Amino acid sequence: MGPDDPGSNPGSPIFWCIIMKLIKGDTTKRFSARYGLTVRKKLLKIESLSRARYDCPYCGGESTVKKLSVGIWYCNKCGKKFTGKAYTLNKK
Numbered sequence: 001m002g003p004d005d006p007g008s009n010p011g012s013p014i015f016w017c018i019i020m021k022l023i024k025g026d027t028t029k030r031f032s033a034r035y036g037l038t039v040r041k042k043l044l045k046i047e048s049l050s051r052a053r054y055d056c057p058y059c060g061g062e063s064t065v066k067k068l069s070v071g072i073w074y075c076n077k078c079g080k081k082f083t084g085k086a087y088t089l090n091k092k
């Protein structure tokens with residue numbers, strides 16, 4: 001955590017500035033650029049998880065399952081569509 005990460009530092013005045021903006025609802029435009037590394041890291045993690053491929057629980061194919069849309073997964077090998085978690089599929 002460095003000085004460019006106000007979102008993770010509750011003691012920082014910038015942090016409270018962000019909180020006040022959140023309360024006032026003035027958030028959408030600033031969200032991606034200014035919300036600090038913490039939020040962006042979380043988003044990146046979710047994005048990379050949702051792009052990852054997973055093993056199919058039906059046919060056992062390795063890395064054949066990819067995300068179609070939120071909560072919907074598709075296996076290239078057996079062609080099965082199924083639902084899972086919104087962003088990740090549990091690996092066993």
Ligand SMILES: [Zn+2]
Nearest residue numbers: 056059075078
């Ligand atoms: Zn399959």
